[in-house]
Amino acid sequence: MGYKQYLKRNLPSLFYCLKYINHILNIDQGRGKIVFLKDLIKYRSAIKNKQVYYGPLFYAGDVDSVKRQVMEQFIKREVKENFKLIEIGSWQGASAILWGNACKKRGVVFCVEHFDIWESMPKKYWVFLESRKSRELFFHNIKSAGLKNTVLPLIGKSEIIIPILKQGYFDVVYIDGDHAYESCLKDIQNSIPLLKDGGVICGDDLNMQLNEVEYEITWANRDIDGTIIDTKSSHAYHPGVTLAVNKIFGPVSVKNTFWAMRKTGNTWEKIQL
Numbered sequence: 001m002g003y004k005q006y007l008k009r010n011l012p013s014l015f016y017c018l019k020y021i022n023h024i025l026n027i028d029q030g031r032g033k034i035v036f037l038k039d040l041i042k043y044r045s046a047i048k049n050k051q052v053y054y055g056p057l058f059y060a061g062d063v064d065s066v067k068r069q070v071m072e073q074f075i076k077r078e079v080k081e082n083f084k085l086i087e088i089g090s091w092q093g094a095s096a097i098l099w100g101n102a103c104k105k106r107g108v109v110f111c112v113e114h115f116d117i118w119e120s121m122p123k124k125y126w127v128f129l130e131s132r133k134s135r136e137l138f139f140h141n142i143k144s145a146g147l148k149n150t151v152l153p154l155i156g157k158s159e160i161i162i163p164i165l166k167q168g169y170f171d172v173v174y175i176d177g178d179h180a181y182e183s184c185l186k187d188i189q190n191s192i193p194l195l196k197d198g199g200v201i202c203g204d205d206l207n208m209q210l211n212e213v214e215y216e217i218t219w220a221n222r223d224i225d226g227t228i229i230d231t232k233s234s235h236a237y238h239p240g241v242t243l244a245v246n247k248i249f250g251p252v253s254v255k256n257t258f259w260a261m262r263k264t265g266n267t268w269e270k271i272q273l
């Protein structure tokens with residue numbers, strides 16, 4: 001059989017085979033076609049050489065550089081001997097590694113992460129989570145970053161784990177789990193008793209505060225984990241986070257979507273970010 005004939009006969013199955021591999025590896029179709037080989041090689045080499053992997057394969061993203069600066073400056077100011085930080089939502093460990101590097105040998109970072117599908121989660125991530133690749137990559141990244149004695153995973157749902165932890169024990173609580181309103185609100189409410197007096201509660205993805213957006217549209221979209229576009233500014237924001245943070249604190253300190261408030265007795269104070 002000539003190659004033209006071979007291709008004609010096998011092209012459909014080759015195409016479906018590629019689509020299937022993309023599906024298993026959970027690469028979205030648009031980017032997958034371009035990044036597939038390059039990123040597969042990068043991923044395999046990181047696993048083999050015990051290096052941290054971030055990249056489009058498996059949606060393993062690092063903390064973006066602008067936000068990283070804010071978070072690093074914040075943690076540098078807060079960290080002290082016997083420091084204890086608890087994070088809700090760790091994905092492949094990017095923020096856990098940032099916190100862990102800042103308090104290595106001086107404290108501990110606890111990571112509450114279920115490595116499971118959650119209701120409001122975009123469906124494109126499901127295959128990845130079902131394959132347990134997410135959990136494997138998290139452990140690989142923490143170990144490769146040299147933080148296995150600093151970053152301690154608590155595997156399970158935040159709504160179950162957070163309420164059974166010791167109250168008044170933590171210096172910082174960082175919230176970056178399910179971004180839908182009810183879940184985010186519950187994570188904030190359940191975490192507050194864990195904080196020491198003078199401790200800080202903070203979180204990710206507060207793109208806009210409630211006074212900057214249209215309330216009705218925000219409320220109507222409260223159940224989504226992702227973002228919507230603000231009609232006035234054309235900025236994307238997470239309606240669930242915007243509503244939940246406002247419900248508990250009103251306006252908060254925020255810089256590059258990283259928000260924070262300090263507990264002082266029975267009140268909350270804004271902090272310099």
Ligand SMILES: C[S@@+](CC[C@H](N)C(=O)[O-])C[C@H]1O[C@@H](n2cnc3c(N)ncnc32)[C@H](O)[C@@H]1O
Pocket residue numbers: 061063088089090091092093094095096112113114115116118156157158159176177178
């Ligand atoms: C935005 S990602 C976290 C990103 C991570 N902080 C980072 O910077 O790399 C949200 C994470 O929250 C986790 N999550 C969602 N709902 C959860 C729940 N109820 N309990 C524990 N983890 C949850 C998801 O599995 C996901 O890994």
